[in-house]
Amino acid sequence: MTETLFTNISQLVTPAPGMQRGAAMRDLTVIPDVAMLVSGGVIRWIGPRADAPSNAQEHDLGGVAVVPGLIDPHTHAVWAGDRLADFEARVQGVPYEEILARGGGIRSSMRATGAASVDDLVALARPRLEALRDSGATSMEVKSGYGMDFDAELRMLQAVRALQTEYGLVPTLLIHVPPTEGRAEYVQAVCHDLIPGVVRDGLATAVDVFTEREAFTVAETRAILQAAKTHGLQTKLHADQFHAIGGTELACELGALSVDHLEASGPAQIAALAASDTVATILPGVTLHLGLPAAPGRALINAGAAVAVGTDLNPGSSPVFSTQLALALAVRLCRLTPAEALTASTVNAAAALGLSDRGALAPGQRADFLALHSPDWRDLPYTLGANPVRNVFVGGIPV
Known part of the structure; x- marks a missing residue:
């Protein structure tokens, strides 16, 4: 050797x-x-x-x-289409609800991604992953979540698998946005059809759910994550991005690897994370791009939590193609020290993906x-x- x-x-x-x-x-x-x-x-x-x-x-x-x-524990690097019209409208003060009504927002990404082939998605994702790698990322998580339609979700994960060895990717099935009708049936199908199929084909190591007023309820999230655990997958949550509705507490209760976003987290959520082994993953690119309050990185560390940093690379809320920039923004926006930011972007980001090596x-x-x-x-x-x-x-x- x-x-x-x-x-x-x-x-x-x-x-x-x-x-x-x-x-x-x-x-x-x-x-x-x-x-x-x-x-x-x-x-x-x-x-x-x-x-x-x-x-x-x-x-x-x-x-x-x-x-x-560096390890990027939160990306959505596989998507088709763009959100440039959304960006222009938002900086001119158009509310997100109106952008959605015009056919924009996340559902526009879902339409474009759902219409793309696996080869299309691989070709689109490769330069994004190359940019992350050039910025210092040696391992990266990539989520699905722009499919809704199960076949589209599977194509996203198949694209991740095609790039997995080349870029050191960790694949996550993200249950992102509920349908406008038939929510209960959709959640049941995720639990009984989509998750078992993903496990059978070896397409993901974890399941993530967006728990928010405009997304999935805590009860719906619990059902999905319990199905994931039953099938041997790790669990993660998007929570407290806009409202603290109990997602962080659920993540800690279920022993999730991480709970990500946390811009709306308050003292109760900070205390729950400090008392748990769930990693608090903060995403300062979202604060920069959307103008949201920053996640309370300083308060989380002072309370004794384990904090990680990710880019949240995606077309709508964080077009950040540099893991190093996310680290640097965590210092400026979330008040981490340089040493804390390095730890957050290395061993703690690894822990957020269940990696110890x-x-x-x-x-x-x-x-x-x-x-x-x-x-x-x-x-x-x-x-x-x-x-x-x-x-x-x-x-x-x-x-």
Whole structure:
């Protein structure tokens, strides 16, 4: 097995492996002038260059900082069509309800996505995933959810599967928007037909539900997520984006991997997350694009919760094609420190996807890491409008 020794690292910066919560999110290990040995896609050793094995192939990184590969725990990167008319209308003050009445909004994305083939969806998603990868994302979750019609949902997940190995994707079945009629029958069909079919074909590892006044109720969400658990899938929720109606509390009760958005979360929701092992995934791109209040990242960490950061890349509410930018926005909009933002975008984002083998630079972890342009890692959260990432390595191999 070929061994590669990465040398000339100005500083190697990493959180500890595993989910970190509260004040521990600020605890980074910073090692100057270090070398890292990789074989079989896994980190084997980290230490002074003088103590490194002499028979490894050397890769000089040029005196820059190295951090773990970023993990994007919340994207909707597979869609067809665009929402440019919605964007223009919204900035002119047109209410979302009127945009929907004109045929826009999320249902326009559903129409366009439902009309696309798997090949179409793969071709559309690839450059989006490439942009996320270039920004530092070495693992990415991708949700369905623009189908409503079950065949369209399955085509979305088939597109994710076609790209899965190439980009390190984690597929999630998202139950996003209820039909205008026949809600009870739709929920029953999701539980008894769609979820078992997805499991049979191995198309997803988790089920997510949008729990909101204009989407699914807490009772409907409970039924769907219990069906998911019965069929061996992990669970996640979109909750508290506009109103806190009990989705966060349900996520904590059911032991969901994560509950995402949280812009409308208050003290009760923060306390529930702090007392649970459910990761609080915040999405600052939504705040930037829609002008919503920011998710209470600072309060969540102060209360002892585990916080992750994602892009929520999607055509309507967060056209953010950079995982690094989401990290940087979490510092500005959600009041995370740079160290907390790095932890949120690495080991905690991994935990939000049920992954424990990545997100930290330590022996036994996957050798997914970034070489920055700078000798100081803090350029990663500092930089806006340029890419501070020079090289992306997955399993120790540059991509």
